[in-house]
Amino acid sequence: MAQPPEELDERLWVEIESYPGRSLLAGNAHTHTGRMLAWNESVGVMAKFSKRDVVRASERAEAWIAGFLAGSEPSVLDVADAADTSLETGADREPTDADFDRWRMVVHRYAQTGTLPTIHNSPLPPLPDASLPGPQPWLESACRILVWQQGRWTVEQQFALVGGFAADSVCRQRQHHHLELVSPDYLVCTDCGFVSQIEPRGSA
Numbered sequence: 659m660a661q662p663p664e665e666l667d668e669r670l671w672v673e674i675e676s677y678p679g680r681s682l683l684a685g686n687a688h689t690h691t692g693r694m695l696a697w698n699e700s701v702g703v704m705a706k707f708s709k710r711d712v713v714r715a716s717e718r719a720e721a722w723i724a725g726f727l728a729g730s731e732p733s734v735l736d737v738a739d740a741a742d743t744s745l746e747t748g749a750d751r752e753p754t755d756a757d758f759d760r761w762r763m764v765v766h767r768y769a770q771t772g773t774l775p776t777i778h779n780s781p782l783p784p785l786p787d788a789s790l791p792g793p794q795p796w797l798e799s800a801c802r803i804l805v806w807q808q809g810r811w812t813v814e815q816q817f818a819l820v821g822g823f824a825a826d827s828v829c830r831q832r833q834h835h836h837l838e839l840v841s842p843d844y845l846v847c848t849d850c851g852f853v854s855q856i857e858p859r860g861s862a
Contacts (some may be wrong), residue, residue, distance in 0.1 A: 662697045663704075670722055672696055673714040674707050681705055683719055691730055692772045694723070709772025727769055735772045736777055737800045738763040763801045775801055778855055782811050783843040785853070791838055793851035796824070805855070 663684055670683040674696060681696035687706045694706050709723055711765040737760055738753040753761075768774050778799040780853035785795055787808045795806040796817065827850035835847035837854060844853040 662699065666697055667718075669716055670719045671716050672712050672723075673720050674698070675711045676704055677701065677705050684721055686726070691774045692727060692768065694772075695727065711772075720735070723772070724769070730774075730778055731765045731768060732761070732774065732800075734758055734761040737764055737857055760801055767801065782855070783841075785844060785846075786810065786841050790840060791797075791846060791848040793849075795846055795851045795853045797853040797855065798822075823846060824852070 662682075666682040666684060668682065671680040672683060673679070674681050677698045678699070678700040681698040684695040684697050684704060687693035687695045689706060693706055693708055695705060697703075698705050709727065712723070715723070734757060735754045738757040764775050764777075776797075776799060778797065779797070782799075787809065790806075796814065797804055798819070803814045803819070804811045805814040805817070807842055818825035820832075823833070828833050829847060829850045829852065835852050835854075836849050837845040837852075838848050840846045843856055845856065846852070847854075
């Protein structure tokens with residue numbers, strides 16, 4: 659059995675889904691943004707987890723997690739840049755009231771789940787129209803749905819997501835996508851059109 663790290667605080671305990679008993683907070687997992695480490699003595703392992711995996715926690719642990727997540731929030735400028743759908747330029751701009759509203763949505767979801775919504779860098783590369791499989795391509799960036807149409811990324815207001823999947827898709831039913839590489843920048847689901855950018859900024 660592995661040895662626990664030194665100087666763990668017994669007051670910073672959490673109960674994590676899929677792990678028995680209590681685990682002690684041990685810091686940043688240094689994987690995806692928002693992922694944490696906790697030592698689980700019952701099985702002698704260092705668990706990697708997100709806030710959404712926490713079943714119960716001490717008050718001190720809850721405060722520690724809240725501070726940890728607050729310290730890694732994206733800035734409003736990150737979200738504003740992700741909202742820029744221009745293919746010609748990703749130049750900095752002053753954030754608008756709408757950008758601040760969307761930023762609040764992003765950080766609220768992050769604080770609740772510990773999972774940072776994907777924030778794609780702007781400008782997004784174009785898709786190769788000639789080789790696209792299946793339905794209209796779409797992706798989510800900073801709590802906003804973008805669709806590829808007429809050779810550019812545009813914002814789509816009428817698009818229902820459930821658990822990260824298109825509401826009426828077979829992918830939602832089976833809980834995974836069938837992804838096909840269509841360019842050096844993108845994978846596209848042949849069944850629902852979901853687009854995964856290779857190495858976007860953010861977490862899964």
